[in-house]
Amino acid sequence: MRMCDRAGCDQPGNCPAPKSPNSPERWYFCERHAAEYNSNWNYFEGLDKEEASAREQAERAEGASYRQSSWNAWAGPGDGSRSRDELRALEVLELDPDADFDAVRKAWRSKAKLVHPDVRPGDEAAAKEFQKLQVAYEVLRAAEERRTWKGPEGTF
Structure with a gap:
């Protein structure tokens, strides 16, 4: 088992992080130190405002199909497609995260x-x-x- 590369940490290092932007070399941190390392990472560093905006739009376009699939019910409700607010609401109604809307309606009414x-x-x-x-x-x-x-004509 590989240990965390952060000095003094004795946790398993199972989260790879690049040592520099275009380097194949990696640090291996525990989850806590990986989060600390990534909190200081500026993905848009060195880009002007227009380049940063263009890169952000391109990446949003690439990820749009994933976002659409969760709302299009390709993913079930108990597989991470529910928001935090929805999960809290299900807790209030004392329902499981994968409860369908009929169960929600019944629990709410009762x-x-x-x-x-x-x-x-x-x-x-x-x-x-x-x-x-x-x-x-x-x-x-x-x-x-x-x-x-x-949406119109059955499309999103």
Whole structure:
């Protein structure tokens, strides 16, 4: 097992990092030191504003198909295609990360019926819980609409 190249670190070094921009030589850091090393990395160093903008646009175009695939439901909901907000909303509804929207709707309705302000008037805790449930449902509903929305003529 290779150890981290950072002096004094005794963790496994399984994260390669270039020693210089165009060098095949690599440092091997642990995750913590790789993150520290990369935090100081400026990918656009030495480029003027127009060159940096052109490179950023080219790389966004290359990665656009990956981003589109997650919204186009080529990837399932439990495989990393959910946002952090969606995962928090699923936690509020006490659902698994791979729950489909029908399960979301059922969980929201059953929980909202218990704490709805019409059912428990004057109960501040129930009102706050209802608001949390409502926000969670809205986040998940908007995400579902983004995933299933088809643009003009069924295209994105």
